[in-house]
Amino acid sequence: MVVGLTAAVVVSGIAGAGAAVAQPPVLPGPCNFTVSPPQVVQVGGVAKVTAMVTSAGCLAPWRPKYAVACLSVVGGPDQCVSSRDAAPAQVFFEPYEPGKVYESSGRGCGAVFDFTTDPNCLLVGPVTANL
Template identity: 40%
Template structure:
């Protein structure tokens, strides 16, 4: 008789622990800054893409921007910039090539470490 009661009470406790654990999971705060990525474009130095700060809320600041381009050579080239400086990447232009720009922007909460989730930018594709 004691065994069935113990089994039922253990099952009940396990069910409650699952409910409590699922109630704890929640999304974190929104990032304190937003970043933008320009599509690949032909310029004087080749094909360029730029990742730059779009703006920050009162509790945030810029930390790192990264811009990357996949070009004709099949290799992804990246450039980074710190603070509010834009990250600009250029690769040689080869007509008829499809270029893919990607990047990320990493903000910082004022007075704290870098925000844990960087904003993923792109991909933006252009056949030039």
């Protein structure tokens, strides 16, 4: 299955090589994750910025081991939160400052065994939004 997937990615990469904005193909890992763009939410009447890193599925026998979601005002320090297994990692950033550019990023890691000390991790983001 991996050979077929790799061949399909290579063929699609060659087909798009002539495009002016062609990007190198991104090979999926055994587990894939996504990061949401920063968005403003109300939590207990307080405006906060949030973002999530979620599992987008794994190839058997892999499964999500953990995820980390980070959020910051561009150029500022990150606030990060982690989750275990397939649970999404959701971070809340405060104080919300209207007009600032926020950046979400993170990583998701998968493993075959629970005791793995060296999981396979995928970096996601950054995604920015002017809020």
